[in-house]
Amino acid sequence: xxxxxxxxxxxxxxxxxxxxxxxxxxxxxxxxxxxxxxxxxxxxxxxxxxxxxxxxxxxxxxxxxxxxxxxxxxxxxxxxxxxxxxxxxxxxxxxxxxxxxxxxxxxxxxxxxxxxxxxxxxxxxxxxxxxxxxxxxxxxxxxxxxxxxxxxxxxxxxxxxxx
Numbered sequence: 001x002x003x004x005x006x007x008x009x010x011x012x013x014x015x016x017x018x019x020x021x022x023x024x025x026x027x028x029x030x031x032x033x034x035x036x037x038x039x040x041x042x043x044x045x046x047x048x049x050x051x052x053x054x055x056x057x058x059x060x061x062x063x064x065x066x067x068x069x070x071x072x073x074x075x076x077x078x079x080x081x082x083x084x085x086x087x088x089x090x091x092x093x094x095x096x097x098x099x100x101x102x103x104x105x106x107x108x109x110x111x112x113x114x115x116x117x118x119x120x121x122x123x124x125x126x127x128x129x130x131x132x133x134x135x136x137x138x139x140x141x142x143x144x145x146x147x148x149x150x151x152x153x154x155x156x157x158x159x160x161x162x163x
Contacts, residue, residue, distance in 0.1 A: 071111050
């Protein structure tokens with residue numbers, strides 16, 4: 001009986017470790033930004049004022065996708081990977097935010113650029129600038145609180161060079 005209990009515990013432990021690896025946070029290494037010596041990379045640690053002051057100079061910054069659980073993200077969250085290309089679609093007639101910008105993965109509406117960053121993105125898109133976005137981090141909680149699992153997706157918004 002004791003041997004059976006040990007075997008069961010080992011099986012459960014092996015399953016848990018394997019499951020944890022599948023649901024681990026996928027994130028681009030921070031060192032890559034340092035290696036690229038990208039001085040224009042604006043992170044969340046930068047203040048809003050600093051970002052606003054750099055609005056004409058920025059090349060790339062990191063933000064999250066807001067509203068993931070309200071749109072199509074749950075359908076594709078497990079297929080998202082770091083580096084996946086996303087598209088940004090302005091929604092100026094949005095009833096809640098005139099700076100609203102949708103984040104799309106293929107035909108799937110994932111969510112919006114958060115309000116704190118929506119202004120700079122909307123201004124650039126409205127001025128006809130070409131912006132791109134790519135996934136920087138994907139996290140899905142293994143737990144479901146009845147409202148769906150917690151999801152967190154960070155992205156880089158990139159101002160494309162004009163050729």
